Amino acid sequence: MTTAGVCRYPRRRWVWTAAVCLAALLAGGATAQSLVRKGAVHAAPAGAKARADVARFSQRVAAVLGGGHAEKAYWGILVADRDTGETLYDLNADHFFAPASNAKIFTTALALGTLGRNYRFRTTLEAGARLDPEGRLAGDLRLVGRGDPDISNRKIPYAGRFERDGPVEKVLAELADGAAGQGLREVDGDIVADDSYFPYDPYPAGWSVGDLFFTFGAPVSALAFNDNEVSIEVQPGLRVGDPASIATEPAAALGSVTQEITTGPAGAKPEVAVVRQPGVNFLLLRGTAPLGYTHIKIDLALTAPGEAAGQALKQLLEARGVRVKGGVRVEHAPPPETTAAGEPILRHSAEPATERDPVVLAEHVSAPLLESVRVTNKVSQNLHAELFLRAVGREKLGTGSTAAGLKVERDFLQAAGVPDEDVVLTDGSGLSRGDLVTPRAVVTLLRYAWRQPWGRDFVSTLPVAGVDGTLEDRMKKTAASGMIEAKTGAIEHVHALSGYATTLRGERLAFAIFCNNDSQRGPNGSATIDAVATAMVETLGIESAPKKKK
Incomplete structure (x- = not known):
């Protein structure tokens, strides 16, 4: 098997050091809830005005993550107002997590932002x-x-x-x-x-x-x-x-x-x-x-x-x-x-x-790139994401290698305001165990994407809770159905969900939810994330008149 050089940025030895640090932290007994209690993270932005809805959401999250397999896993959550960027909830948002297929958020945003919706193969x-x-x-x-x-x-x-x-x-x-x-x-x-x-x-x-x-x-x-x-x-x-x-x-x-x-x-x-x-x-x-x-x-x-x-x-x-x-x-x-x-x-x-x-x-x-990106995000197609990354490298740097695509991606993320030290990616799909991102990096990119001319196109490619894609059978018959547009992610011991949400009170959010070192597989592993996402839709928002997103 050939080995591509890691474009970045830090070398692969550093990547695994970060992963070992996380594992050591958990081995010492630091669960998500104990980290909150020890003050390693905060459940609301420091110095922000008190909001009863944020307090309710924090209580719901604590209840969901406070027992069973969830308490033994390592959690990172960031919820922010999509338009203003105000942080509403932060749990380990500046810590590294394996993103699994949430890495496709980076790749597909890069493809739409650099090649354009009408690019064809x-x-x-x-x-x-x-x-x-x-x-x-x-x-x-x-x-x-x-x-x-x-x-x-x-x-x-x-x-x-x-x-x-x-x-x-x-x-x-x-x-x-x-x-x-x-x-x-x-x-x-x-x-x-x-x-x-x-x-x-x-x-x-x-x-x-x-x-x-x-x-x-x-x-x-x-x-x-x-x-x-x-x-x-x-x-x-x-x-x-x-x-x-x-x-x-x-x-x-x-x-x-x-x-x-x-x-x-x-x-x-x-x-x-x-x-x-x-x-x-x-x-x-x-x-x-x-x-x-x-x-x-x-x-x-x-x-x-x-x-x-x-x-x-x-x-x-x-x-x-x-x-x-x-x-x-x-x-x-x-x-x-x-x-x-x-x-x-x-x-x-x-x-x-x-x-x-x-x-x-x-x-x-081929069909326009936008249609291919929609397939890639809706079904979480790994090969397609890798091809997008290499196509970007070929078009922008003249060589279609993974390293070239990652070099263009690095510049793209810097322009988006994503700190270089918050992202380590070695592929385009998230299948690599060398990938690490912070929840804050993901939310920063999501908010940037929304503000771009191609932002609505990008959102349209994401699975919709209870409706289609990899979220078709998740959060059905809950308040989150139809209210969340997000990318799923799952590899061994890793689950993730990041994207956009509209709450029952009409607040527009960008969020990232990561779970690493989880013992659960398949639907059992994603159920806890779905509970957090549903609580987010049900509790957050300060408008008094509930309304459903059109």
Whole structure:
């Protein structure tokens, strides 16, 4: 696995020192409530006028965090008036926390603020020469990716977390149609999946090896295909003991597969194990599929997305009568350069490795960036966030490395008034364990984003409590439903929720809620955060006439 240099800012050794300091603090018995009692934090701004609503909220938070697993975890909360910046509640707001997917707030705000809502990605089919009169191409046909996150069948504009439209190959089919429409009938060379627009660095620093098997740990590539994911469906045979069958989507997504799944008795529990080594395009499937069982689906990260895209394109061309004499190969740019001390070296990237004056046979232009950002924040799509970060680096510094994107991000955050010492990020998605931010940094950025010309667009990309995205099933039938627009975050022992809220009394808030070192998983882990967020909506605000946000 390649290792990207940490742009920043402080070195990775310092990052882990901060994390160890937090762990040591907790090991000494400092829970969220004991920190409040010891005066390490304050539940209302020092010197601020007394507000009964703030006192009520503080009491609610103390009750929620004061027992069970919540008391053993480490909490950071900052609630401020969105427009004035007045701090209403502060618990460890200047301490570091792992943000998980709340890091996407930084990345997507950066993308909208630097690239603009109408920025588009181009994916092309290119040749080194014109076709001869018979439609023959002398040489290779290149599929050139430039960071488009939506080479898939996901519905754009966003229509729901799981909404799809047509086959996963539909964008590649569009390109194949375009090339055939230009008269292409034969390719003498190979199909080249050109991934060279970004330096080859599929896994950012701080990603855990165990995450790389799963869809949320899919490798980052300038030529991304189907979110760099593959779905495997297992169907039992007709009789007990018969071999099961498998089907993959995309169909050409996997390299070598050994399938040792047999059909088990009806009513038995399905048991399928996946054996896979990181970075190796080989898969072993073992286990049993019960007779009559209709749905066993396994979603995994693609190990070689460029190869999968190239193979899919080759099949699509052949289905349209285009003969491809060669095979499929992938071309990457060199990995990012670093100094002997591990610091990144930023160099201007070359154009994709096609001939000097390529003949473009077909082109796909993505939807506007705003639509891609909306998908990314609503569903918390890690790969897309990483692609945005690299696209920013490529556009602003001439190289699409993670380090370049983080350098632009640092300047962006300084302009937003976020102290450099409050943010340590090593990736764009928040999957990295090297990421640390303070709640104050998040709220500062949220308030800055709201004041920008693109601020309303940014807010529109966030999940809405009880309504859509990753908050669709959270805070339903509570006062917070429809009143909170916020980004969720969750990795092992980490939960987060940051964004905007409108209280029942009409006060507009920006907030960040972080929970680290939590033993709870899934819905159990997010329930405490939801209770704090609901209390915020119910109690804060000084207007006497309750009103619902329109």
